[in-house]
Amino acid sequence: MNAKRQNKVAIGTLYGIAGLVVLILLALLGYILVSGVPQLSWHFLTAPAKAFTKGGGVGIQLFNSFYLLILAMLISFPIALGSAIYLYEYAKDNWVTNTVRTAIEILSSLPSVVVGLFGFLFFVVKLNMGFSILSGAFALTFFNLPLLTRSIEDSLRTIDPQQREGGLALGLSRWETITRVILPAAVPSILTGFILSAGRVFGEAAALIYTAGQSAPALNFADWNPFNISSPLNPMRPAETLAVHIWKINSEGIMPDAKAISSGASAVLVIAILLFNLAARYLGKRLYKRLTSA
Amino acid sequence: MTTKEILTTQDLHLYYGSNEALKGINLSFEEKGITALIGPSGCGKSTYLRTLNRMNDLIPGVTITGTAEFKGEDLYAPNADTVQIRKEIGMVFQQPNPFPFSIYDNVIYGLRIAGERDKEKLDAVVEKSLRQAAVWDEVKDHLHESALALSGGQQQRVCIARVLAVSPEIILLDEPTSALDPVSSSQIEATLLNLRQDYTIIIVTHNLQQASRIADRTAFFMNGELVEVDQTKNIFMNPANKQTEDYISGRFG
Numbered sequence: 216m217n218a219k220r221q222n223k224v225a226i227g228t229l230y231g232i233a234g235l236v237v238l239i240l241l242a243l244l245g246y247i248l249v250s251g252v253p254q255l256s257w258h259f260l261t262a263p264a265k266a267f268t269k270g271g272g273v274g275i276q277l278f279n280s281f282y283l284l285i286l287a288m289l290i291s292f293p294i295a296l297g298s299a300i301y302l303y304e305y306a307k308d309n310w311v312t313n314t315v316r317t318a319i320e321i322l323s324s325l326p327s328v329v330v331g332l333f334g335f336l337f338f339v340v341k342l343n344m345g346f347s348i349l350s351g352a353f354a355l356t357f358f359n360l361p362l363l364t365r366s367i368e369d370s371l372r373t374i375d376p377q378q379r380e381g382g383l384a385l386g387l388s389r390w391e392t393i394t395r396v397i398l399p400a401a402v403p404s405i406l407t408g409f410i411l412s413a414g415r416v417f418g419e420a421a422a423l424i425y426t427a428g429q430s431a432p433a434l435n436f437a438d439w440n441p442f443n444i445s446s447p448l449n450p451m452r453p454a455e456t457l458a459v460h461i462w463k464i465n466s467e468g469i470m471p472d473a474k475a476i477s478s479g480a481s482a483v484l485v486i487a488i489l490l491f492n493l494a495a496r497y498l499g500k501r502l503y504k505r506l507t508s509a
Numbered sequence: 510m511t512t513k514e515i516l517t518t519q520d521l522h523l524y525y526g527s528n529e530a531l532k533g534i535n536l537s538f539e540e541k542g543i544t545a546l547i548g549p550s551g552c553g554k555s556t557y558l559r560t561l562n563r564m565n566d567l568i569p570g571v572t573i574t575g576t577a578e579f580k581g582e583d584l585y586a587p588n589a590d591t592v593q594i595r596k597e598i599g600m601v602f603q604q605p606n607p608f609p610f611s612i613y614d615n616v617i618y619g620l621r622i623a624g625e626r627d628k629e630k631l632d633a634v635v636e637k638s639l640r641q642a643a644v645w646d647e648v649k650d651h652l653h654e655s656a657l658a659l660s661g662g663q664q665q666r667v668c669i670a671r672v673l674a675v676s677p678e679i680i681l682l683d684e685p686t687s688a689l690d691p692v693s694s695s696q697i698e699a700t701l702l703n704l705r706q707d708y709t710i711i712i713v714t715h716n717l718q719q720a721s722r723i724a725d726r727t728a729f730f731m732n733g734e735l736v737e738v739d740q741t742k743n744i745f746m747n748p749a750n751k752q753t754e755d756y757i758s759g760r761f762g
Contacts, residue, residue, distance in 0.1 A: 307569070375606065377604055378606060378609075380564065380600075380602060381606040381607075381608065381668070381671075382608075383564065383567070383595060384562065384564065384599060384601075384602070385595065385596075385599065385618065385619040385672065386594075386595040386599070386619055386623075386675055387619065396608055399610075400608070400609045506610075
């Protein structure tokens with residue numbers, strides 16, 4: 216076989232593999248959307264779920280998913296950002312740093328159900344927080360922190376060391392160089408990591424089953440006082456998310472339209488993640504423009 | 510011409526771990542004018558330059574002994590303020606390294622972070638610095654576009670303007686033209702010649718012609734030692750040391 220032929224075969228194989236990946240993705244997405252989109256309606260998106268009868272919606276679950284996502288990211292992003300900056304910009308290359316890095320790596324490969332059970336034992340039982348949004352948000356923080364830290368550290372690594380020297384040589388302090396030169400330059404890449412991890416958090420079920428709980432008590436959307444038990448903002452109420460809801464109706468749903476609801480909910484989940492990604496990318500571009508050339 | 514010495518190093522040693530990269534450098538720089546540091550690769554000239562505004566602090570495992578004084582103040586005193594030092598002793602690097610911001614923001618970055626908010630004053634500084642760096646006419650119509658869109662030579666002059674904007678007394682340049690084409694290089698040289706009346710400029714260069722064209726004084730380094738320093742024309746026409754003569758006549762290096 217001559218070199219030209221080899222080349223052709225290799226390229227053909229690669230096209231084939233890439234095509235296969237796209238095909239599987241399209242088939243999955245297509246299946247979810249084709250079976251799910253017909254179920255969608257304003258009623259489905261806003262109504263509370265029904266346990267035994269037809270016609271329930273996913274309104275509360277959808278809200279819970281977003282609320283939990285926001286809380287989890289609010290807790291985990293600052294910690295991840297801080298530790299990534301410390302690890303990459305300040306930490307000396309010694310055994311302590313290496314141990315921390317190894318710990319992060321091990322933590323990132325922990326199965327999410329283990330994180331969920333840990334969250335159950337520690338937050339729900341030990342700290343007596345009960346099945347609550349806050350327990351769920353902490354569990355998701357554990358789940359999310361290692362990967363987010365890694366991805367932010369990688370983003371910082373992509374910035375040319377010359378930029379650091381340039382900042383320092385201008386008489387900026389180390390901290391000013393990091394916050395005013397390095398971070399703005401790293402925004403698009405940090406944001407990509409943020410979006411990816413947000414998508415993972417949004418779709419996560421296993422870590423939440425035993426922490427945020429599997430029930431979605433009725434909410435009063437007119438009451439925004441976070442201390443009231445029926446307020447949507449109350450962080451101490453149990454909160455079934457969309458992903459947990461899908462898992463639950465598929466395993467033990469007894470409403471007559473369980474299949475339709477699970478299809479609809481899956482479509483909502485996928486579309487929400489898609490919209491979230493697009494919006495975040497758009498915002499990231501705007502933000503980068505604002506930060507880099509006023 | 511008697512001018513006073515602004516920067517002096519005495520018996521300056523620098524070690525990377527146990528490897529002695531600078532073996533006791535005694536050298537002083539007078540106010541204003543251009544001094545070129547020349548010598549073969551690995552001779553320590555860039556390392557020496559970076560000790561002058563403490564950029565070697567960033568490299569782990571570096572130890573420095575001896576004294577380096579800027580206007581009589583010890584640069585390596587325990588309470589020395591590196592941030593202040595680098596404001597007074599700015600640096601331009603081999604690779605143009607503009608920040609990924611607009612040209613305007615690049616130039617005023619140091620000032621803005623120092624707290625300057627007055628728009629008129631900032632505008633004036635931008636124009637003055639870019640004019641001094643001889644790049645104003647080329648960029649004045651797109652000050653608010655990204656500096657990364659400029660050519661390498663323009664980027665380097667913006668980097669010089671960025672250093673000028675914080676009004677340092679000394680400007681260190683570490684092979685500022687070695688990544689540039691000949692036309693850009695000669696523009697940078699012209700820029701430096703414009704600046705030599707107002708600033709003390711210390712430039713590391715591999716290009717001997719460049720040293721002979723622009724430097725008032727030239728110092729020749731080899732193997733971590735300062736071999737010879739003199740008026741540029743003496744170094745090139747009538748070097749006192751055999752090694753210097755061999756190097757500038759191209760017998761090695």
